Amino acid sequence: MSALPQTTPLALHAAAQAYGSAPAVTDGSVRLSWAQLLDSVRETARVLIAQGVERGDRIGIWAPNTHHWITAVLATHYVGAVIVPLNTRYVADEAADVLSRVRAKALFIVGEFLGRDRLAELRADAPELTIDTVIVIPGDRDAAVENAIAWAELPKLAEAVTLADAIARAESVLPDDVSDILFTSGTTGRSKGVLIPHTRALTSARAWADCATLNQQDRYLVVPPFFHSFGYKAGILASLVTGASIVPQATFDVPETMRLIAAERITVLTGPPTIFQTILEHPARATADLSTLRVAVTGAATVPVVLIERMRDELDFDVVLTAYGQTESGGFGTMCRPEDSAETIANTCGRAIDGFEIKLADNGELLLRSSQIMLGYLEDPQATADTIDNDGWLHTGDVAVIDERGYMKVTDRLKDMYISGGFNVYPAEVEQAMARLAGVAETAVIGVPDERMGEVGKVYVVRKPGAELTADDVLAHAKTLLANFKVPRFVEFRDQLPYSAAGKVLKRQLREEKA
Incomplete structure (x- = not known):
């Protein structure tokens, strides 16, 4: 061979x-x-x-x-x-x-x-x-x-x-x-x-495809955007190395997704849980022909056990998997296996895929090691050294637990990043944009639960004395500087924010207020 x-x-x-x-690519008439x-x-x-x-x-x-x-x-x-x-x-x-x-x-x-x-x-x-x-x-x-x-x-x-x-x-x-x-x-x-080189991207795509049982007979509807590592690497590259046919969808629209599944005999559908939840709840599903669906891979948010069961029972997927990865790990890391129970698939991110190792740091942070992780950050050796230690372990910033089978579950974040509709949102970036609005003295951004998006942003704002800012002013400003998934959904004005003795905003306290 x-x-x-x-x-x-x-x-x-x-x-x-x-x-x-x-067939390699099917895109409308092309x-x-x-x-x-x-x-x-x-x-x-x-x-x-x-x-x-x-x-x-x-x-x-x-x-x-x-x-x-x-x-x-x-x-x-x-x-x-x-x-x-x-x-x-x-x-x-x-x-x-x-x-x-x-x-x-x-x-x-x-x-x-x-x-x-x-x-x-x-x-x-x-x-x-x-x-x-x-x-x-x-x-x-x-x-x-x-x-x-x-x-x-x-x-x-x-x-x-x-x-x-x-x-x-x-x-x-x-x-x-x-x-x-x-x-x-x-x-x-x-x-x-x-920075990821060719060989690492292809090796990871092959390992992912193997776990997902992707093969040359599959017709893969790629809804996750190609600009994201999942759409690009678990979509385009995984198809390239298996011969699966790619059917791209430019914008997620449930009736169109269901039409494509029927018309193109789609077997593989991937994306955040919201995609499957929305299909299940759509009134047109009762008359849609979704019988060709075989494989689903989801993740990037909390997945209820009942959703996994409904995907298997009502959408009739043979294989339903959850997975975990970061851009820094090439988009890959851990994955469930086809034979896993609904409870395992919903409550864990699976175990390491081929070529990856996982372990926990003393503080509970999840570490990944592989010859497939990034070379480093572009022109930022300090950030690279802060993220990949001398033993080659990638520090993910996620707090996790690993069970006796080697299955991993993310339980918290060392940092404040939250995930909205499958996209990472970093509060510091949003807060920097808010700081450019006249009348803002201080802000703090957290993620709050949302049934459809998983999480959405909430911004706490302290006005400068005499300022008459409204919530509409804050949101309109955010929309001019940030992609829409980063724009907070909620605004709350406060006279002051909670601070620690070290002078840091106590975001955990803000989150617990909403619990």
Whole structure:
């Protein structure tokens, strides 16, 4: 048996050779076999080479889940460049900060989508940002874009570079070359770029796919956003290494999700518990054909035992799993197994997947160790040293318990991060945004329970003397600076916040008031 490919270009070559005319991507009227996906990737790669992209250059992508994203990320890897996914909910300031920090050489960006023109926003809010090549992915409507390349122009522009040159570039990519930089916020409120090389991303994706029983016959509806490690690595990369067919969904809409499941004979559905809860409660489910569903993987929030039971009994999944990972661990770490009980699946995050070790620090913090975790944070050796100790253990910041079987359950957070709709929210970042509002003296942000989102933000505000701020003022300000999942849902004004003797806000006290 030959060695498994350790770069995504070689993995794509292997998939095209092994699966050929089998479906790779289905996105509306666009249907690509594995051979056609390889052709699409090579065409886009030739354009990137023609535009002067070199190995190691960073390329941003700010777009929803479509076939273009899949081609763009694999083409970026094909030329030896590094993909930098941007959260589609970012406002322009957040996107510009990431793009400037990575010194992006190129950017894939969606045209007008859901009422937003991100390129116009970026150019208006960050005129100082210069990116050599901007490629516009089709949005909700066609529109001419100045100083950018339309997706439809790629075939013509590709003619400037030979196929042989593109293949030579792909074959020059090394397993330890960085494949992606995903940004995750830190306790200081400023995001940090996580560096992962090709070989680590592919090894983890194979281990995840093995636990999830993903295989070449599967048709995988990817609802988690591709900009997130789960949608990208447990979605695109896991499909790449197994030959599963990818069906991207640009925005989560329950009737459309159920229509796609029936129309495309979907077998695999993943995402936060809210996705499954919403489907179960939707009135149209009674008449929807969901009979092809086979595998569900969820996590990133508390999962009730009854939800696991209903997913098995009412949605008729054969395999229902929960999992745990962090961006710093490549998105992976622990996972349940198909034979586990509903109680185990609901009440734990499973045990270590292949290649990972877990243990608890003296203070109960969960530690992960693997050859698959990040190389470190972008240009931040101190934060890297603070997170990965001398013995190679990644300090997750989560407090956990591990039972005698090796199954892990997260019980608390050392830091104040909370999870809203599957997305991490870091209160320090929100508090920094609040501090920029005139009339605010102090703020504290915590996560509070929410039936649909898992948790949502609540901000406690101390006004400056004489200020007449309202809750509407606070929320309107937050919406101009933060992605919507970071915007607090509730505002409470206080005369003062509770502080410890060390001068830190007692957020535990605020949380206990709501318990």
